[in-house]
Amino acid sequence: MLSIQRLCKEYPGGKKAVVDLSLEVMPGEILGFIGHNGAGKTTTLRCAAGILSFDSGEITIGGKSIKKDPVEAKKQLAFLPDNPDIYEFMTGIQFLNFIADLYEIPGQERKERIQKYADAFELTGSLGSRVGGYSHGMRQKLSLISAFIRKPQVLILDEPFVGLDPSAAYQMKEFLRELCGEGGSVFFSTHVLEVAEKLCDRLAIIREGKLIEVGRTEDVVGNNSLEEVFLTLEKEGEQEA
Amino acid sequence: MKKTMALIRVSFLGLLTSFSGRRSGKKKVSALLLLVLVGAVSLLLSGVYSFAFAAVLAPSGLLRLLPVLMAGIGCLFSLLFTAMGAAGVVFSPRGMDLLFSLPVSAFSIMLSRLMALYLQNLFQLLLFLLPSGVAYFVFGGERGVEFALLLVVSTVFLAFLSTVLSALVGFLLALVNSRIQGKALLSNLFYLLFLAGVFYLSFQINPLLQNLMLYGDAIEGAFSGWLFPLGLFSGALSGDLGAFFAFAAISFLPFVGVTWLLGRSCHSLLTRLSSHAARSDYRLTALKGKSPFLALLKKEAGRFFATPLYLFNMGLGAILCVGLCVFCFLGRNSQELLVLTALADPLALAAAVLAFPLSLTASACVSISLEGKYLWILKEAPVSSRAILSAKTLLNSLLIWGGGFLGLPFLCLGFSLSPVDAALLMLLILILGVFVPAMGIAGNLLFPKMDALSEAVVIKQSASSFLGMMGGMAVAALFVGGYFLLGSYLGARWYLLAVSLLLGIVSFLLLSWSFRKAPAVLQDL
Structure with missing residues (x-):
């Protein structure tokens, strides 16, 4: 569903953010992306979402290249950044309508979807207010709703649990599983290792732009905790350096 | 004092970098060229008015009024160009969270923001008044170097006065905006009224030019009345030291006073601007799709x-x-x-x-x-x-x-x-x-x-x-x-x-x- 092949991204000034990274997220799968700050997680996610250009490699979503055929590729995608800034002059419902228009979701269907997700995230009553008056958590919920109403084939999330209350975090996990049950794929980064361990089918660990470990969660973790595995891999990396 | 200077430096840098879009050298040069272009246009505009006024004033022996009239018009233009910016930049709650959490006084924070506004006003006023100085000399004005020096130094103080004016109007705009937040129609009507007022004053410049000969005495009279700051400015330019110090005092002291007052109240205003009431009674109705x-x-x-x-x-x-x-x-x-x-x-x-x-x-x-x-x-x-x-x-x-x-x-x-x-x-x-x-x-x-x-x-x-x-x-x-x-x-x-x-x-x-x-x-x- 989402395929990243030999991705390389270098920022001006020579910093290599991602080096020859390849991975795939299969239909019905949740892939967790783990790494320390500055490891290259956000850069990889943003390249995959078509927000950031990259130097070499190929990224396809449902077989469509994000570089050569971006519009078609993005029709199957939803991306949520770590700090979702949303137009403050719009009300919540105006923003959701705007997104639904961009993805050409028919009127009745969009109403049903918005109702479902807004009720679940307890945001329906606030949809008539301007986004400028929303708290960080409310903005996060609004962005999540805007992502789920698209019924994306691939959902890419950058630190999605930041700012969410426990009930919203639970709802989000339920909807992620529901999306995967319908054949969608989820690719998300997180620092919350317990969540990654419990939620993800597979895990990918990145260090200094390079993928150092990828596999089924139980294979990566083994008899240890994910925290221990992550710290061991980090230590090995430091020794190699 | 060190903290205040650091804040002022950050505000200046913020103002200067606002002209450049990216950080590459080529773009910086382009942005600088644009600043020069803006300066040239301002000089041209001021030059046209200065020489037109001078041509009317010189024959009737009223040439001394020229820099003062241009100072008044310059303040009006500064108000037009910086008051709305002051409402959006000086009284913007954005970036204030960090500043308010620092161990610096509200006075220092407000001073740093107003000093950036002052710099902008000074730049505009200098561009506005320098051509009037040239026109003054071309049409036979006296006391060459002394007048030029006094004009520059007095403009430095005049900019404090116009900054106070811009800040107060900007504060009023921000205050009204905070009261009618979310009501775009009301906000737009208020801004329309403000602009109509400024444009009405601006449109009075041409009739003033035409009837300057008739109004000469009235203008001089006003200098000792409600336009006394401009009267002192005129006195300062004529070399009257008492008038100069009085003008410096009535320009600088209000600036300090207004900074202190705004520093005291900015916390509550900015809190009001950044706190919004989100309603919770929205009901979803039928939705229509667009392309x-x-x-x-x-x-x-x-x-x-x-x-x-x-x-x-x-x-x-x-x-x-x-x-x-x-x-x-x-x-x-x-x-x-x-x-x-x-x-x-x-x-x-x-x-x-x-x-x-x-x-x-x-x-x-x-x-x-x-x-x-x-x-x-x-x-x-x-x-x-x-x-x-x-x-x-x-x-x-x-x-x-x-x-x-x-x-x-x-x-x-x-x-x-x-x-x-x-x-x-x-x-x-x-x-x-x-x-x-x-x-x-x-x-x-x-x-x-x-x-x-x-x-x-x-x-x-x-x-x-x-x-x-x-x-x-x-x-x-x-x-x-x-x-x-x-x-x-x-x-x-x-x-x-x-x-x-x-x-x-x-x-x-x-x-x-x-x-x-x-x-x-x-x-x-």
């Missing part, structure tokens, strides 16, 4: 009409155009218009009446910068960069066409134009509706400002906003100048047709370049 392009266009229009600063800076030209056309219709039998139509072809005059204000209607020139931190929404969406740019340019075109076509019937009646002339003016409006947005969008692609803390910085201080506003005016002025050279050979009709065709070709080239470059530029932002 992606219409959604983009509606989003652009929503931002434009919901942001008074954007509407009244970048859409003012369209409003002015309708106002001028109605003025030409209502005053069609006035002496001024009759004299004008006797001096120049009515078609050429009508074209100038349309071209100058419409070239100021430049919403597209900041539309990419205004995406700022929200750009990820468009970059992630399944829409092409061509569609994004088209929506931005189309909104600008609709504003120009709306203002132009609404005013055109009044203009045709006012100047008694034939149907052929009306058709040519329609063509001009159509072409301007493509050229101005094309120039704006190309300028914004060249000078994007994506990291601004507030919309005010993008709209009032960015390089692309200057380029969009001044560039359009410069092109209009260029073609007016061209008419004086070529008009007598071609005639007004053929000249207007040639200009329209030329603008059409340039628009096509600019749009082609923008659509070709946009994918790469947007991807890099």
Whole structure:
């Protein structure tokens, strides 16, 4: 569903953010992306979402290249950044309508979807207010709703649990599983290792732009905790350096 | 004191970097060149008024009034250019969380923000008053070097006075805005009233010029009355040390006082601005779908009409155009218009009446910068960069066409134009509706400002906003100048047709370049 092949991204000034990274997220799968700050997680996610250009490699979503055929590729995608800034002059419902228009979701269907997700995230009553008056958590919920109403084939999330209350975090996990049950794929980064361990089918660990470990969660973790595995891999990396 | 100086330094840096879009050396040089261009335009404007005033004042021995009159007009212009910016920058809650959490006083925070505003005012006033000094000497003013030195030093203090004025009006605008937050119509009406007041005062300059001889005594009288600060300014320039120190005191002390007062109240104002009440009684009703392009266009229009600063800076030209056309219709039998139509072809005059204000209607020139931190929404969406740019340019075109076509019937009646002339003016409006947005969008692609803390910085201080506003005016002025050279050979009709065709070709080239470059530029932002 989402395929990243030999991705390389270098920022001006020579910093290599991602080096020859390849991975795939299969239909019905949740892939967790783990790494320390500055490891290259956000850069990889943003390249995959078509927000950031990259130097070499190929990224396809449902077989469509994000570089050569971006519009078609993005029709199957939803991306949520770590700090979702949303137009403050719009009300919540105006923003959701705007997104639904961009993805050409028919009127009745969009109403049903918005109702479902807004009720679940307890945001329906606030949809008539301007986004400028929303708290960080409310903005996060609004962005999540805007992502789920698209019924994306691939959902890419950058630190999605930041700012969410426990009930919203639970709802989000339920909807992620529901999306995967319908054949969608989820690719998300997180620092919350317990969540990654419990939620993800597979895990990918990145260090200094390079993928150092990828596999089924139980294979990566083994008899240890994910925290221990992550710290061991980090230590090995430091020794190699 | 060290902390206050550090804050002031940060505010200055913020102001200076607001002119440059990116950090590369080439862009910095381009931004500097733009600043020089802006300075040159201000000097030209001030030069024209200074020499016109001097020519009237010198024969009647009132030349000493020249710098004082220009100081008054300079303060008015500073108010127009910086008050709305002050409302959006000085009293913006953005970035204040960090400042309020630091161990510095509210006075220091406010002082640092007002000092940045002061710098802007000083720059504008110096550009405004230096040509008046030159005109003063050209028309026989006395006390050469001493006068020049006193003019510069007094302007340094005058800028404190105009900063106080801008800050107070900016504070009032921000306060009203905080009370009627979310009510775009009320906000827009309030800003319209404010601008109408400033423009009314500005339009009094020409009658003042015409009747200066009659008003000379009255003006001097006012200097010892309600205009006493300007009276002291006049005294300071004449070498009266007492007047100089008094002027310095009445300029600087109010600045300190206002900074102290605003420092005391800014916390509550900014808290009110940053706290919004979100209602929780919304009920979902039937929703209708639109095409992606219409959604983009509606989003652009929503931002434009919901942001008074954007509407009244970048859409003012369209409003002015309708106002001028109605003025030409209502005053069609006035002496001024009759004299004008006797001096120049009515078609050429009508074209100038349309071209100058419409070239100021430049919403597209900041539309990419205004995406700022929200750009990820468009970059992630399944829409092409061509569609994004088209929506931005189309909104600008609709504003120009709306203002132009609404005013055109009044203009045709006012100047008694034939149907052929009306058709040519329609063509001009159509072409301007493509050229101005094309120039704006190309300028914004060249000078994007994506990291601004507030919309005010993008709209009032960015390089692309200057380029969009001044560039359009410069092109209009260029073609007016061209008419004086070529008009007598071609005639007004053929000249207007040639200009329209030329603008059409340039628009096509600019749009082609923008659509070709946009994918790469947007991807890099």
